[in-house]
Amino acid sequence: MIVDRNSPVPQYFQIQTWLREQIEQGVFRPEEKVPTEEELVKITGLARATIRQAFANLTNMGYLVRKRRLGTFVTLHSHSSQTKNIVGVIVPDIRSGYTPELARGVEDEAAKNKFSTILCNTDDLFVKADFHADRLLENSIGCVVFVPTAAPDEKNRIIIEKFRKRDVPIVLADRLIPNLDIDYVTTDNFEGAYGLTKYLIEKGHTRIGITLSTLFNTERLRLEGYQKALADSNIPYDPTIVALNDGPFNEKYYLQVARTLLASEKKISAIFAGHDRIAYLIYSVAKKMGISIPNDISLIGYDDLHPTIPNSVSLTTMHQPIYEMGQESLKILISRIKGETTTTQQIVLKSHFVERTSVISRKIT
Amino acid sequence: MIVDRNSPVPQYFQIQTWLREQIEQGVFRPEEKVPTEEELVKITGLARATIRQAFANLTNMGYLVRKRRLGTFVTLHSHSSQTKNIVGVIVPDIRSGYTPELARGVEDEAAKNKFSTILCNTDDLFVKADFHADRLLENSIGCVVFVPTAAPDEKNRIIIEKFRKRDVPIVLADRLIPNLDIDYVTTDNFEGAYGLTKYLIEKGHTRIGITLSTLFNTERLRLEGYQKALADSNIPYDPTIVALNDGPFNEKYYLQVARTLLASEKKISAIFAGHDRIAYLIYSVAKKMGISIPNDISLIGYDDLHPTIPNSVSLTTMHQPIYEMGQESLKILISRIKGETTTTQQIVLKSHFVERTSVISRKIT
DNA sequence: CAATTTTCATTGTCTATACAATTGTACGAT
DNA sequence: ATCGTACAATTGTATAGACAATGAAAATTG
Incomplete structure (x- = not known):
């Protein structure tokens, strides 16, 4: 049953939520037709006006488009306003290690492409990454550079899936997750x-x-x-x-x-x-x-x-080459957005040896 | 007569337009109550549902707020493109000096308020700051933390004015600009x-x-x-x-x-x-x-x-206290956005002396 | 006088019904 | 083949009425 008539939550809201979930879970796919008002009246037993209220709200929220005579359709573009020229950068902590260098590499390359860079610190915690992921999606960002957190792989996959579901290109930087068909940039x-x-x-x-x-x-x-x-x-x-x-x-x-x-x-x-x-x-x-x-x-x-x-x-x-890692990550994302790339991009940048003076020769004993 | 029942334009649309015009012309002023549904039913002779449809649309468009038992009110804010929960942080270079610490202070406080942080590096150059300012405004950000560039004061003022013109709250961090009535956070x-x-x-x-x-x-x-x-x-x-x-x-x-x-x-x-x-x-x-x-x-x-x-x-x-400087900057901006603050906020944080061992006593000659 | 309860104006939810407008499809005429 | 017309499906507009929920204000109580 879609609607529970004894529930305190309004019935129009129940079908509205149900429909939205169907759309988000891909049961009703973009461009596809959803049931007509009359059909839903028969299915749910509600009045047509009630169904209409749900439809009106979803139309307002950008999930549906209604066409006279033809029916009601799921919108093509992920219902939030068209994706923005923004890249999300999810890193452990902007203050530590190579992170500032990475962020700068991303930002410079982003600026070249007229993208803005949203910075997110996770402190290597899944919960913070999750929080930021939701926030980024709300802002309908265009793509993401993600340095996986210290959490188990499955947790990091949850984050990745969130973006993938919304068709937001994502690239992993530096740290990888095994057995996952995903773009990444790392070093050797x-x-x-x-x-x-x-x-x-x-x-x-x-x-x-x-x-x-x-x-x-x-x-x-x-x-x-x-x-x-x-x-x-x-x-x-x-x-x-x-x-x-x-x-x-x-x-x-x-x-x-x-x-x-x-x-x-x-x-x-x-x-x-x-x-x-x-x-x-x-x-x-x-x-x-x-x-x-x-x-x-x-x-x-x-x-x-x-x-x-x-x-x-x-x-x-x-x-x-951390700065370059940031740059490369963004280049992949841009080419994804432009639709120029279809195969998985997995780039391993060459590091180079820097000989200074913290090592001395030792006679072989 | 407000509605013409013989017109081909829908009646709900007629009252809707009429109401919108009244609001825009200031007949109904912000915070003021508009007629109740029943009143409009009597005035226009239409059904309540028709009036409701007009009200629903205007509510969706941001003109009206409805309150149970109290009535329907004109909204305060101008229904223009609503600003986003994003703060722009314009700094010289995320890689150097205290900048990561500042950015982290801003980001943490932003996250608390469900704001995202857009990072912009200027390399202390006016042109880059200007470029980023335009980009930020395009993304209709909510507020800005700005560390002025190494350019002359007039140049930095140009940047500031860009945001002010669009009513985007801005706060200067660390570096100040003389003779300017503006919020800032610095140290002593x-x-x-x-x-x-x-x-x-x-x-x-x-x-x-x-x-x-x-x-x-x-x-x-x-x-x-x-x-x-x-x-x-x-x-x-x-x-x-x-x-x-x-x-x-x-x-x-x-x-x-x-x-x-x-x-x-x-x-x-x-x-x-x-x-x-x-x-x-x-x-x-x-x-x-x-x-x-x-x-x-x-x-x-x-x-x-x-x-x-x-x-x-x-x-x-x-x-x-750089981290705190970032936090304070954001607190000011949030209170500005909420309209809690009207006077200029100029905060000077206390630094504290850290005695280590790079100084020795010298006999007075 | 303070605390509590009741009242009630107003918006919110819902049903039932009717007709209008739009437009793809099908059919028939040119 | 093309044009026009009728049909039908679907959404759009509109009416009438009922009851629910909310919460400020009024009335009542301790």
């Missing part, structure tokens, strides 16, 4: 980490500690690159010098790991930090502990963040 | 700089170099605070140890200044850097030159930026 984390590890090995390091978070596929790939490089050089993988965190970035955790790894100085000669922020934390702990980088321990990072203080430390790292 | 730069200088003087420093840009009133005020503190302690102002830049932040300029100031070590015992980024540059130059901070020269900054590397340097500085 596996190859990058492989190269960095190879570099350390070439410099004579055989006992290389590593610490990162396994929550994000980016960092997991770095771990795999590290493992592959060790294996290719016949160096056994030693879990005792690997510190894996399964949550988002956590300063306390890494401070603790840094202390432990640096204290085991005799056991390891180099540390592979999952990304530069971790590397910087290790720097600060090393300084406190009186351990010299690189003289006592070599260190490499990943990302190549701009340090606030130029030349204060000189971290050997892998430069990720 | 004069008092802050005065306090910092006093602190240096109390520590026994009498020859204090200073370098900053005179382009922004924020930094000019810091210079004035510095001058006042010197004057209050009867220390003469010496232009030879003052390096003023009249353009936006320029790394090369400050690197040069740092070299000069640090080379004149005998002449000065402390440096007041216009903001932390300059201070960090001075750190890096000092390091290269083998000059120790604070042992050879004391240094203070302004802003209290988070260094990428925790504890890498320990800069004594003035903490500006």
Whole structure:
């Protein structure tokens, strides 16, 4: 039954809601005809005027178009006013890590295409991402750049689905979600980490500690690159010098790991930090502990963040083209909007090695 | 006669048009009550449902608000294109300085009020600000947080006027424009700089170099605070140890200044850097030159930026509540939109002194 | 005088009915 | 084939009447 005559909610409102849901769920598709007034009168047993009121409201809301003699039809364009030249950028926190660089890359490319950029911070939380997704859809944005949150993949898929249902092009940036046919732009984390590890090995390091978070596929790939490089050089993988965190970035955790790894100085000669922020934390702990980088321990990072203080430390790292990642993401979206692209775009940008002075050669023992 | 029953134009449409004209011509004024349905039934001789249809349309068009038991009223706001729940944030560059913190403050407060945040980078250029202003207005945003560009005041006023003409509330953040009756949120730069200088003087420093840009009133005020503190302690102002830049932040300029100031070590015992980024540059130059901070020269900054590397340097500085500045800006805008505020809001937030270890006491010579 | 209840004007919801206007389709005439 | 005309389906306009819900104001109560 569509309408409950005993419900306190008005009957016209009940059919109205029912119809709207049918349309949103695609039961009645755009351009398609919905039942006529008389048909609905028969189905529901309500008066025609009641049906008309529901129809009038939905017409006003842009869901329906009525044509004399022909019937009532679902509107083609997703009933809210035509999509705007706005791109939503959903990131963990505009204040941290590479996020400002990414946002700027998106914004610059957006401005070139006369798009505005709506910024959304999720703090890596699903609820915040969900909140922003609804808000973005309300504003009938044209497309979305999404950095998945630290929530499980299914949760991130819910967000993605929200946009897809409304035919809003979406591209994932940096972090990926496995087994999903979706546009994305990321960097070659596996190859990058492989190269960095190879570099350390070439410099004579055989006992290389590593610490990162396994929550994000980016960092997991770095771990795999590290493992592959060790294996290719016949160096056994030693879990005792690997510190894996399964949550988002956590300063306390890494401070603790840094202390432990640096204290085991005799056991390891180099540390592979999952990304530069971790590397910087290790720097600060090393300084406190009186351990010299690189003289006592070599260190490499990943990302190549701009340090606030130029030349204060000189971290050997892998430069990720974050700004370009933002640009590329938007280019894909624009071509989607223009309908120029139909195949899935999955772009892996090349990172490049930045050799500074946080690594020294070690005599092979 | 209001309705002509022989006219081919529908009768509901006739009263609808009549009512709309009455409202537009000011016969029925905003907030005022229009005749009730029954009254119009008597006047026109039409059925109540017909009157209702006219009322329903006008309500939908935003001319009327209906209140049970009370009657039907003319709406206050002009039924033009309703503004969106979007705030525009116009900043120099999301990647640099305190901007991410400001943007986050705005965004968080915006999200609380179910507003979305459009981010615009100007690179301190008028043309880019102008471009973004037009784009924002096209998207019929609800309000704007504007950090004026490095362009002359008249240019920034042009931007401001664009928004004012369209009745879009605007608030200036951090940087101000003189002689303008406008809402703003800034911090107590004069008092802050005065306090910092006093602190240096109390520590026994009498020859204090200073370098900053005179382009922004924020930094000019810091210079004035510095001058006042010197004057209050009867220390003469010496232009030879003052390096003023009249353009936006320029790394090369400050690197040069740092070299000069640090080379004149005998002449000065402390440096007041216009903001932390300059201070960090001075750190890096000092390091290269083998000059120790604070042992050879004391240094203070302004802003209290988070260094990428925790504890890498320990800069004594003035903490500006940037996040709060973003929040406050948005609070003002929301209250403007709600019509709760009519007087100009000019908020000066208190900064607080952060004593770290970049300053040492100096024996009074 | 304050708190509570009742009243009632007004809008909101709903039914039932009738005829008008619009326009695709079908049929027939040219 | 093309034109005109009639038909039918569907939405549009309009009337008349009933009861519900709301909430400010009036009346009543403690």
